[in-house]
Amino acid sequence: MNKWASVAGLFLALATAPVWAQTTKTTATVKPVPANGESRYVGYYYPKPTSTETYTSQLKTIEGAGRAERIQFVTVVSQGTLQSNYRVPYAVFAKGDKGDHLIIVGLQSGELNTVYRIRALLANMTTMSRTSPFFQEHTVAEDATFFDLLKLLGFHDVTVTDGEKITHQVTIK
Secondary structure: OHHHHHHHHHHHHHHOOOOOOOOOOOOOOOOOOOOOOOOOOEOOOEOOOOEEEEEOOOOOOOOOOOHHHHHHHHHHHHHHHHOOOOOOOEEEEEEOOOOOEEEEEEOOOOOOOOHHHHHHHHHHHHHHHHOOHHHHHHOOOOOOOHHHHHHHHOOOEEEEEOOOOOEEEEEEO
């Protein structure tokens, strides 16, 4: 369980990184679950993806990385954001029967409102990942990315949204 604690500690640090202050108000409309084959989370947690990509990792999922470990990882990250001394502008959670869909939702208007800002957040997560002993033990840290960490933990995708109009989804293979 120590390796999972290392991963969780990494993202506790990530979740409490400095953020930008925003005071604008966001309104959201909840739509019914789509019946046309889209993710059941579209219209509930985020709008239909406006951009997608696929990341193919050279790494394999760690043996024993199951739903419990993914939920533990996300729980520690979420605790870090909730216990922060300042408001973190996003929420992180896992969904799916296997907890293998990572979702990041912006909580402040204007924060994650372009694919470039979303990619910048993911790049910051890569930077933080590379400093963790867990990541260094299981990868060549300077070559691996946040997506590789998600692959190690068994996540199938990560969806990042501003919570209003923009959703970027990365499928991890």
